[in-house]
Amino acid sequence: MTSAVFHYLGPACAVLLFARIDVLGVAWLRIASAAVVFAVWRRPWRVWGSSTWRQRRLLLALGAVLGVMNSVFYLALDRLPLGTVGAIEFLGPVLLAAVGVRSRRNVLALLLAVTGICLLTDVHLVDEPLGLALAFGNCVLFTFYVILGHRLAGDGGASGIDRLGASMLIAMIVVAPVGITGAAVTVTTPVLLAAAFGVGICSSVVPYVCDQLAMARVSRAAFALMLSLLPATAAIIGIVVLVQIPSWLEAVGIALVITGVAVHQERSETTT
Numbered sequence: 001m002t003s004a005v006f007h008y009l010g011p012a013c014a015v016l017l018f019a020r021i022d023v024l025g026v027a028w029l030r031i032a033s034a035a036v037v038f039a040v041w042r043r044p045w046r047v048w049g050s051s052t053w054r055q056r057r058l059l060l061a062l063g064a065v066l067g068v069m070n071s072v073f074y075l076a077l078d079r080l081p082l083g084t085v086g087a088i089e090f091l092g093p094v095l096l097a098a099v100g101v102r103s104r105r106n107v108l109a110l111l112l113a114v115t116g117i118c119l120l121t122d123v124h125l126v127d128e129p130l131g132l133a134l135a136f137g138n139c140v141l142f143t144f145y146v147i148l149g150h151r152l153a154g155d156g157g158a159s160g161i162d163r164l165g166a167s168m169l170i171a172m173i174v175v176a177p178v179g180i181t182g183a184a185v186t187v188t189t190p191v192l193l194a195a196a197f198g199v200g201i202c203s204s205v206v207p208y209v210c211d212q213l214a215m216a217r218v219s220r221a222a223f224a225l226m227l228s229l230l231p232a233t234a235a236i237i238g239i240v241v242l243v244q245i246p247s248w249l250e251a252v253g254i255a256l257v258i259t260g261v262a263v264h265q266e267r268s269e270t271t272t
Contacts, residue, residue, distance in 0.1 A: 003210035004229035005237075008086060010203025012241040015077055017199065020192055025182025026199070027074040028175045031067060032183075033200025034208075035172040038165030045169070047162045059163055062148040063170025069141035070204070071175055072134050079131030081244040084120050086234025087257040088135040091117050092143030093227060097264045109264035116256030119249055150223075153215035160212040168204065228262035 014026050021029070038044055048056065076085045094113045098106040124132055152167070153160040186193035215223055235254050238244040246254065 001226075001229065003207040003214065004226075004233045006202050006206040006210075007230055008082060008234045008237045009241070010199045010201075010207075011073070011077055012082055012237045013195070013202065014074060014199045015082070015242055017192065017195060018078055020189075021185055021196065022179075022182025023074050023078045024071055024175070024179040025185070026196060027071045028172070028179025029183045029186065029193075029196035030074075030200040030203050031070055031168065031175055031179075032172045033197040034204035035165075035168045037201060037205050038168050042162050042165040044162050044165030047159075047166045051163075055163075058148065058151055059166050060170060062145070062152060062164075063167040064174055065141055065144045065148060066167055066204075067171035067174035069138060069145055070171070071178070072141060073138045076131055076134035076138055079128045080124060080135055081246065081250070082238035082242060083231070083235035083244065083246055083254055084124065084250065085135045085138065086238075087120055087231045087254045088117055088132075089139050089142045089234075090227065090231055090257055090261050091136075092139045093146055093224060094260050094264045096143055096147075097224065106264055109260045111260075112256045112263065113260030116253040116258075116260065119253030119256070123247065123249055123253070146227075149211060150215055153212050160216055161209055164208055164212055168208075224261075224264065228258050231258045231261065 010030070014030065017026050048059065051059065073085065073089075091113055094106075094109050098110040121132055152163050183196070186196055214226070218226075231254055235246060235251075239246075
């Protein structure tokens with residue numbers, strides 16, 4: 001639940017920074033500030049030295065996914081409401097579950113999610129085709145994050161957080177070529193830098209650490225069910241922080257996606 005709140009509270013505050021800082025600059029600052037926190041807190045470079053090459057490949061893959069996912073997510077937020085982007089984000093995990101477990105329950109979940117996404121797409125297709133393309137790109141990347149995050153959590157909560165920190169350092173390097181120039185304005189504006197640092201803690205430290213601790217303690221099926229909180233919190237935070245009031249059609253679409261995420265069934269659930 002803590003992850004669900006902070007997962008979109010940070011991005012909502014980031015949207016407010018778009019007027020002063022380039023979008024990719026905000027994305028890099030989010031990642032860089034989180035990387036600094038992990039570096040001071042966990043010293044994640046020690047994990048890299050003690051990891052096997054297979055584990056290092058996982059760290060590199062997750063780092064690349066985190067970097068690109070956060071950048072694409074912010075580019076989508078610059079064009080679409082937070083609730084819409086948050087709902088589209090979850091089509092991937094539902095589709096992945098439906099492919100892995102071919103049950104009537106998952107067919108229903110997929111139909112609900114797809115119907116909800118179609119309603120949201122219909123609302124924004126004419127005005128923001130690029131925004132929708134970016135939102136669907138973020139959806140694919142979020143699916144990879146869930147898969148890689150579970151692998152990362154396999155050795156327990158503390159180990160997962162250390163390796164998450166190493167992946168965040170990699171993500172900072174990945175995004176630096178496109179984000180560091182836009183972030184340069186904060187060098188002469190300490191208030192903006194402090195705000196961006198706060199966004200990083202809210203967006204990439206608190207929720208990702210909570211995810212790792214949760215993934216290490218609950219089954220993939222239980223965690224997947226809890227993900228249904230995220231589209232709901234995205235819509236609520238979008239209303240409260242950004243005053244992005246959804247139309248009735250958008251509200252129905254988001255509700256269908258939330259229901260689909262809650263209904264879908266992961267593979268591990270069938271063996272318990």
